Amino acid sequence: MTITLDNTEAQGNQLNALLTQIMEQYSVSDEEGPLTDEVEAFLAAQPHLTVRRHGDTVVASTNLGRQNRVILAGHLDTVPVIDNFPPRWLEPGDPAIRSEIAEAHPNDRVMWGRGATDMKSSDAVMLYLAATLTEPKVDLTYVFYDHEEVAAEKNGLRKVAEAHPDWIQGDFAIIGEPTGCGIEGGCNGTMRFDVIAHGVAAHSARAWMGDNAIHKVADVLNRLNAYEPADIEVDGLTYREGVNATLISGGNGTNVIPDWCRVHVNYRFAPDKTLAEAKALMMGEETAAAAQLGNGEHEATGGMFAGYGIEMKDESPSARPGLTAPLAADLVRLVKERTGRDPLAKLGWTDVARFSQLGVPAVNLGAGDPLLAHKHDEQVPESDLVQLADILQEWLG
Amino acid sequence: MTITLDNTEAQGNQLNALLTQIMEQYSVSDEEGPLTDEVEAFLAAQPHLTVRRHGDTVVASTNLGRQNRVILAGHLDTVPVIDNFPPRWLEPGDPAIRSEIAEAHPNDRVMWGRGATDMKSSDAVMLYLAATLTEPKVDLTYVFYDHEEVAAEKNGLRKVAEAHPDWIQGDFAIIGEPTGCGIEGGCNGTMRFDVIAHGVAAHSARAWMGDNAIHKVADVLNRLNAYEPADIEVDGLTYREGVNATLISGGNGTNVIPDWCRVHVNYRFAPDKTLAEAKALMMGEETAAAAQLGNGEHEATGGMFAGYGIEMKDESPSARPGLTAPLAADLVRLVKERTGRDPLAKLGWTDVARFSQLGVPAVNLGAGDPLLAHKHDEQVPESDLVQLADILQEWLG
Secondary structure, three states, X not given: OOOOXXXXXXXXXXXXXXXXXXXXXXXXXXXXXXXXXXXXXXHHOOOOOEEEEEOOEEEEEOOOOOOOEEEEEEEOOEOOOOOOOOOEEEOOOOOOOOHHHHHHOOOOOEEEOOOHHHHHHHHHHHHHHHHHOOOOOOEEEEEEEOOOOOXXXXXXXXXHHHXXXXXXOOOEEEEOOOOOOOOEEOEOEEEEEEEEEEOEXXXXXXXXXXXXXXXXXXXXXXXXXXOOOOEEEEOOEEEEXXXXXXXXXXXOOOOEEOOEEEEEEEEEEOOOOOHHHHHHHHHOHHHHHHOOOOOOEEEOOOOOOOOOEEEEEEEEOOEOOOOOOHHHHHHHHHHHHHHOOOOEXXXXXXXXXXXXXXXXXXXXXXXXXXXXXXXXXXXEEHHHXXXXXXXXXXXXX | OOOOOOOOOOHXXXXXXXXXXXXXXXXXXXXXXXXXXXXXXXXXXXXXXXEXXXXXXXXXXXXXXXXXXXXXXXXXXXXXXXXXXXXXXXXXXXXXXXXXXXXXXOOOOEEEOOOHHHHXXXXXXXXXXXXXXXXXXXXXXXXXXXXXXXXXXXXXXXXXXXXXXXXXXXXXXXXXXXXXXXXXXXXXXXXXXXXXXEOEOEEHHHHHHOEOHHHHHHHHHHHHHXXXXXXXXXXXXXXXXXXXXXXXXXXXXXXXXXXXXXXXXXXXXXXXXXXXHHHXXXXXXXXXXXXXXXXXXXXXXXXXXXOOEEEEEEEEOOEOOOOOOHHHHHHHHHHHHHHOOOOEEOOOOOOHHHHHHOOOOEEEOOOXXXXXXXXXXXXXEHHHHHHHHHHHHHHHO
16 A cells, blocks of 8 residues: 555645544554555655665655754554454544544544544654655654554664664754644653562461551551642643552462562652652662663652662653744744634653754644543544644644 | 281270271371271171261161160271381380370370371271160261361261261260370360452552552451450350451552452351351341341441451351250269360360251361371370270269
8 A cells, every 4th residue: 555645635634534544544652564665755756855765664864955844643553453443534424433523523524443633643644744744944854653652662763762863963953742722842751660679578367466567558558649740830831740559469378477578669850850859769879770661679768758778760861842842932822823722731751752863953732632642542633633724834834 | 908806815905906997097188988888897797786887987876775875976088198108116215205195104005097086086986986886875877088187078977977967866975086085075066258459450560540458458457356255155165256367358459559459257156146147146136137158248237347348268057065954064073083184175166066067066076186187297195095985984884
């Protein structure tokens, strides 16, 4: 299959045709290769673009010698299918259209199916811009990448950032994650670690011979309950932090006093803190320096979990919103004018942090309702694509 | 193979010969059939005994019309072998003899191997009594049963108690579990149940959209920590109770606010309480009546875990020591005279509770050190068998 585009059609029809074509190509993570091939071929057919590929990630750039360069990035993979592939267009009035979408867009056709919001609608808009914006005000780099919906180690954008950081350099980046065409800036950092209590095993008929590690964890959970989530303002946006136990396990058998218990804790921290500063708040500076991924258990010398064992499981820095740059300020004004929406802080960790680490300010801006991402009835009204395309065309064209 | 006994030999040699023969017959749980066959044939050859069999449990009785009947019971199965089969006799000075046994019994030969203490030594003594006590003061019932070391549902004594309760009626019962020839009376009851907290799942980047079930469990663990183990005297023996979490689990994923957490609790309660009374202390009377095994989750209306979900996993009643009966009082005096030992409370749950449920007072009294049960170097000095045989012969003969 080849992606085709009929530039004699109206803009809306072109966007819908692109969306239909990439929705119909199954691309659950690990199986995005065929869609990547099609996207690569489509971009390579545009004479004003230079196309490069690393794994299943395709990077296409204009090279017009403009003063600034903007990056538009979207992932091509989806989460697994739940009876929502192949996709279909729902005509106005179709009962499969969610009520809030039907109310807001009564005359729209709606694309339904896996990837509709996360994030093939934005991908379709970017492909449309790649084909039609032949003389943009800034140089443009399009990134279509793989493995966003799975473990970070597989992430195609991460791999390109490591292998070819020069391919994705620029002055500002947009990732098309669904935001309902609003700007969501920066992101909280996130880390996950086990808090570990140790005890002494014994037969539960003679409990006083042992030392119950699960009972000790009462203190860990009491500390979590005593924590009050902080709202932190960075560059004018408000980030809410959180420290939560997400998993717990412990014990050796139904009749054995447990000699271990682990609480898996997820700390989401605002972009006013470096990773090291955030770690120190959890486990003390000394332990933060020692407790690296894969480096085993360390006793927390300070912080919220002082005195317990800590084993790091995952860590990702936060990203500042980057809305103070002049290019970004223009975009903020334009989005406000078209949608009435002010920028919001992004709370979940997203790939904008990867650009942030390369020194490129980045925001999320995409079509579709973010609350529908990963849902079985993922769907997007056709006017969302037009709105996103109009904003980006005016900003870049 | 047939079990043989040469009654021209000295008592010690007869006991050792019986022990050797039943030790050499492998009888790990599920494979006790061949040993049961041998024991049945041996008992059937005694003209003063009536022998019955149910599954792999053999019951042999005298029927002399005595005023009282005493039951002597022993299980024939062992826990799995750990390089400790076949058994062997260790001569005095053998380095494989444990130091505490060598010090206490410097001139004894020692039987080493799987089942030596738990509980073929007592079985050997009972077989010896079965063959030699042809004119006892009381009627006797010998029970040799299967599947003691595995799940209660397979327990041979339980099956006979259900199918033929009349076979094991009597005025007093002794189970030959290893007690070093002391009396261990009654037993604590035990129950296991899950205490369940519910919450609302949410992405951990938006924790305030959810309700963290693991954090709620802080309160459950605080209640457990506030509990002070009680020492409770019943019929002159002291039983120590205990409430312990032995397992904990909860959570749906590393980045998800958990909507469930389960704490598996084990309550060991003294024989001053019925099962229903003990359950009411944990979950309130109403819930105790409703929360039966296999009957799902019920909210605790009272007790230690009031307000949480309760799912029963296991329940076994306690047993009073039964040492106030005249027959028992004689035995207590005799054991004290021969061993210097006063009766002790049994803390772990044992099969004495099955007799207790049938209205038969029961104690544990057997050869061998209970701390060696299930060890890879299980062993028993030969004089332990003689001591047990002497006590029972004098009491019953």
